[in-house]
Amino acid sequence: MGNHSDGTPTSSDAVAKAGQNEVEKFQDPGLPPHRLRLADTDPRAAKRAERQVAALFVVSAIGTLLFFFAYFGIRLDDTIGTLRLQNLFLGLGTAFAMLGIGTGIVHWARALMPDHEVSEERHEIRSEEDRQAAVKIVDDIVDETGIKRRPLIRNTLLGALALAPLPAIVVFRDLGPLPGDALRHTMWDEGVRLVRDPTGTPIKASDVTIGSAFHVIPEGLNELHEGKLEEKAKAVVLLMRLNPEELNPSAGREDWGYNGIVAYSKICTHVGCPVALYEQQTHHLLCPCHQSTFDLTQECKVIFGPAKRPLPQLPIKVDAEGYLVAQSDFHEPVGPSFWERG
Amino acid sequence: MSAASETTYTPTTKVGHITNFVDERVGGSGILREFGRKVFPDHWSFMFGEVALYSFVILLLSGTFLTFFFDPSMAETHYDGPYVPLKGIEMSVAYSSSLNISFDIRGGLFMRQVHHWAALLFVASVSVHMLRVFFTGAFRKPRELNWVVGGVLVILSMAAGFTGYSLPDDLLSGNGLRIIDGVMKSIPIVGTYLSFFLFGGEFPGTVIIGRLYVLHILLIPAIILLMVVVHLFMVVVHKHTQYPGPGRNDRNVVGYPLGPVYAAKAGGFFFIVFGVVALMAAAFTINPIWNYGPYDPSPVSAGTQPDWYIGWVDGALRLMPGWLLGLPMEWHIPLPWGVNTLSLNVLLPALVPAGIVFTVLFTYPWIERWITRDNREHHVLDRPRNVPTRTAIGVAGFVFYCVMWAAASSDLIATHFHVSLNDVTYWLRALFFIGPVLAFIVAKRVALALQRKDREIALHGRETGRIVRLPHGEYQEVHAQLDEYKRYKLVGYESPLPEAGIPNAKGIVDKKEKRRAMLSRFFFEDRVAPATPAELEAGHGHGHHEAVEAGEDTKAVSH
Numbered sequence: 059m060g061n062h063s064d065g066t067p068t069s070s071d072a073v074a075k076a077g078q079n080e081v082e083k084f085q086d087p088g089l090p091p092h093r094l095r096l097a098d099t100d101p102r103a104a105k106r107a108e109r110q111v112a113a114l115f116v117v118s119a120i121g122t123l124l125f126f127f128a129y130f131g132i133r134l135d136d137t138i139g140t141l142r143l144q145n146l147f148l149g150l151g152t153a154f155a156m157l158g159i160g161t162g163i164v165h166w167a168r169a170l171m172p173d174h175e176v177s178e179e180r181h182e183i184r185s186e187e188d189r190q191a192a193v194k195i196v197d198d199i200v201d202e203t204g205i206k207r208r209p210l211i212r213n214t215l216l217g218a219l220a221l222a223p224l225p226a227i228v229v230f231r232d233l234g235p236l237p238g239d240a241l242r243h244t245m246w247d248e249g250v251r252l253v254r255d256p257t258g259t260p261i262k263a264s265d266v267t268i269g270s271a272f273h274v275i276p277e278g279l280n281e282l283h284e285g286k287l288e289e290k291a292k293a294v295v296l297l298m299r300l301n302p303e304e305l306n307p308s309a310g311r312e313d314w315g316y317n318g319i320v321a322y323s324k325i326c327t328h329v330g331c332p333v334a335l336y337e338q339q340t341h342h343l344l345c346p347c348h349q350s351t352f353d354l355t356q357e358c359k360v361i362f363g364p365a366k367r368p369l370p371q372l373p374i375k376v377d378a379e380g381y382l383v384a385q386s387d388f389h390e391p392v393g394p395s396f397w398e399r400g
Numbered sequence: 401m402s403a404a405s406e407t408t409y410t411p412t413t414k415v416g417h418i419t420n421f422v423d424e425r426v427g428g429s430g431i432l433r434e435f436g437r438k439v440f441p442d443h444w445s446f447m448f449g450e451v452a453l454y455s456f457v458i459l460l461l462s463g464t465f466l467t468f469f470f471d472p473s474m475a476e477t478h479y480d481g482p483y484v485p486l487k488g489i490e491m492s493v494a495y496s497s498s499l500n501i502s503f504d505i506r507g508g509l510f511m512r513q514v515h516h517w518a519a520l521l522f523v524a525s526v527s528v529h530m531l532r533v534f535f536t537g538a539f540r541k542p543r544e545l546n547w548v549v550g551g552v553l554v555i556l557s558m559a560a561g562f563t564g565y566s567l568p569d570d571l572l573s574g575n576g577l578r579i580i581d582g583v584m585k586s587i588p589i590v591g592t593y594l595s596f597f598l599f600g601g602e603f604p605g606t607v608i609i610g611r612l613y614v615l616h617i618l619l620i621p622a623i624i625l626l627m628v629v630v631h632l633f634m635v636v637v638h639k640h641t642q643y644p645g646p647g648r649n650d651r652n653v654v655g656y657p658l659g660p661v662y663a664a665k666a667g668g669f670f671f672i673v674f675g676v677v678a679l680m681a682a683a684f685t686i687n688p689i690w691n692y693g694p695y696d697p698s699p700v701s702a703g704t705q706p707d708w709y710i711g712w713v714d715g716a717l718r719l720m721p722g723w724l725l726g727l728p729m730e731w732h733i734p735l736p737w738g739v740n741t742l743s744l745n746v747l748l749p750a751l752v753p754a755g756i757v758f759t760v761l762f763t764y765p766w767i768e769r770w771i772t773r774d775n776r777e778h779h780v781l782d783r784p785r786n787v788p789t790r791t792a793i794g795v796a797g798f799v800f801y802c803v804m805w806a807a808a809s810s811d812l813i814a815t816h817f818h819v820s821l822n823d824v825t826y827w828l829r830a831l832f833f834i835g836p837v838l839a840f841i842v843a844k845r846v847a848l849a850l851q852r853k854d855r856e857i858a859l860h861g862r863e864t865g866r867i868v869r870l871p872h873g874e875y876q877e878v879h880a881q882l883d884e885y886k887r888y889k890l891v892g893y894e895s896p897l898p899e900a901g902i903p904n905a906k907g908i909v910d911k912k913e914k915r916r917a918m919l920s921r922f923f924f925e926d927r928v929a930p931a932t933p934a935e936l937e938a939g940h941g942h943g944h945h946e947a948v949e950a951g952e953d954t955k956a957v958s959h
Binding site for chain 2: 082083084086087088089090129134135136138141144145146147148149150152153154155156157158159160161162163164166167168171172173175176177178179180183230233234235236237240241255256273275285287288290291292294324325328329330331332334335346347348349350360362363364365366367393394395396397398399400
């Protein structure tokens with residue numbers, strides 16, 4: 059608006075001061091006069107609109123035919139290409155079929171059906187007369203039941219009603235077992251070999267070069283018949299090797315690694331996503347879900363993001379054949395925190 | 401009956417016979433008489449609700465098709481279908497049957513894509529419809545309860561979306577479920593139990609897909625359907641709201657009769673929505689589960705994203721720091737029976753922002769009614785600019801939501817714009833608090849400015865773009881006065897003044913009233929009064945002048 063309104067409330071009288079009384083208002087001029095459309099006055103335009111609507115319906119029919127052509131005419135082989143092609147033409151066929159009808163009807167309504175806006179009175183949602191009648195009915199009903207005069211009936215009924223839904227809650231008890239100490243243990247135990255995920259081949263300490271990282275599962279996981287995913291969800295481990303000088307193990311954890319090789323739980327301590335990204339240069343582990351960042355050189359302490367606890371470390375050693383094995387299970391529950399965790 | 405049967409109507413045509421048969425038994429004539437010509441106001445912004453309804457119908461249609469082929473079992477199987485990269489891979493039956501729907505059933509992939517796109521559109525249109533209702537004040541009396549039903553529908557639509565998203569048991573959705581499991585475990589006292597009950601033991605277990613399936617195809621859609629019926633029933637009871645304008649007021653409803661125009665437009669629009677969804681399903685791949693692979697607790701791909709409507713909760717989880725200024729956000733509470741863990745770094749972002757949004761959403765009609773003391777029925781909508789404070793509150797809430805939503809893509813923002821992920825997170829954390837405040841201020845100023853512009857146009861006419869050179873060399877633009885209908889649209893609104901607290905029986909303005917007066921000031925202090933006929937009259941002197949010395953009004957306004 060350029061300089062037409064400089065906008066500041068103080069300098070323009072456009073902004074009324076508080077306390078100023080309502081001044082007289084513009085009167086409602088009523089509905090604006092109806093304006094005729096081209097199709098209302100020109101029979102040729104009306105005829106043209108009619109033909110357009112019919113054409114759109116024909117487009118729809120062609121779309122339906124296209125669908126059949128795609129459904130029966132395009133043979134699916136084992137490639138994604140034909141699948142995409144069929145999907146494209148099934149979709150285009152449906153789209154034309156639907157859009158043809160839709161735009162046709164809407165065009166018909168807009169161009170040819172009467173476009174007079176009409177005004178209708180609104181009705182009272184609740185009339186006072188109805189309210190009084192309803193109150194009377196409710197009073198009569200309550201009176202006829204005698205519920206006010208017979209508190210014994212009322213109170214026992216309320217008691218029974220309060221108790222009756224409880225079985226409906228209790229009956230869900232068997233949805234699942236109680237947690238017990240399931241969250242505190244994993245498949246790891248003394249002497250369990252660290253094997254590659256998903257092939258299950260054991261890892262020799264000498265195979266782990268400085269800077270490398272392995273996705274690890276406990277030996278025997280792949281052979282489980284029951285509960286494989288549940289065990290895997292707790293037991294997955296990341297194995298990495300750094301220069302031993304770069305690791306700063308705290309007291310009591312000096313021998314949890316081997317020659318700079320360390321193993322940490324892969325399950326984020328935030329909400330349990332796999333911490334799958336290892337930044338070789340910075341020795342940071344990053345969770346791709348919520349970006350919690352753990353520093354491998356500080357025993358996977360949280361240095362950024364929503365996690366609070368460091369990733370639990372799996373103590374490892376080397377067995378007689380030179381393979382990496384666990385010294386024990388994790389010393390704390392892996393994964394997200396829970397109330398009973400302590 | 402005997403009296404009536406004497407004058408019994410006898411139809412002459414075949415169709416007439418059938419119609420009459422039905423009518424005599426269900427009383428269709430009465431229904432048609434009541435609704436056949438019912439008036440519906442028309443406006444493009446009323447279509448969002450229609451889009452929501454129609455995408456729900458599309459969801460029911462395409463979803464029913466999918467149930468004929470989908471098997472929600474988590475039993476182990478080895479893939480034996482035509483998709484080569486997954487041949488022989490171990491997976492759940494649910495994932496394998498989703499692959500079969502995509503690769504073996506002709507039109508199956510199309511139906512999956514229609515279903516997924518329609519689901520995204522459903523939540524989007526419900527949300528945008530809700531924004532429309534908020535910003536136009538359509539939630540005011542008598543529609544408060546229908547606003548609450550709408551709020552329930554938003555939550556249900558997200559629940560429907562999330563349960564469906566998880567069903568294919570692919571890697572992406574499995575990680576989503578794992579996050580749900582982690583969030584659930586952070587709930588004090590009962591969290592671990594809830595998780596074990598939901599998953600039938602330890603995550604992921606073998607029952608969750610089947611359970612979500614029942615929720616997704618039976619319980620949630622049934623409740624949605626019920627809520628939709630209640631919602632539409634109330635629309636009929638209340639009749640539709642209408643935008644302000646000449647001839648429209650709180651006592652009438654102006655629009656097209658249901659038959660034929662409105663029914664044709666609304667009915668035709670269903671086909672258009674269906675057509676657009678089909679077009680998207682044809683051209684744009686959505687959720688290509690064969691690329692993700694079956695669920696496995698070990699791998700995860702970078703740049704994982706939930707469906708858009710879960711983004712804001714996921715974003716809140718990302719924004720919350722585990723350590724705040726050296727203070728841990730997870731507490732170990734020593735209690736008589738041992739130490740318990742309270743994981744605020746998960747609990748707070750999961751509950752608090754959603755809690756704030758939905759509490760304000762559900763209570764807002766009553767809050768505004770309390771502040772404004774406005775107990776009248778409103779059937780004419782507000783133009784958002786004419787209620788600057790409400791509009792500003794809405795925009796602030798919207799920005800609050802959007803900051804969290806953006807945070808769910810913090811990693812993608814960082815990689816796409818080559819900026820530090822940590823910086824993106826720090827900025828978004830700041831915006832989480834500052835954003836809504838800034839948005840409030842800006843939106844309110846914009847609304848007031850638009851009101852001033854309306855006032856300006858109402859009093860001095862619109863710019864014609866015609867530049868005239870005056871005899872003394874000055875160039876000015878000619879303004880054209882509006883006709884009275886157009887002007888009424890700009891001036892026909894209420895602009896209440898802030899109210900002082902009302903003293904009680906003892907003549908004292910109590911604390912509650914003082915608070916109300918304060919909020920009333922907050923609401924109505926900044927206002928632009930609608931132009932009055934007197935002002936127009938005063939300006940007309942200029943206006944007349946204008947015709948001769950076009951542009952005099954410039955001075956008139958900017959004194």
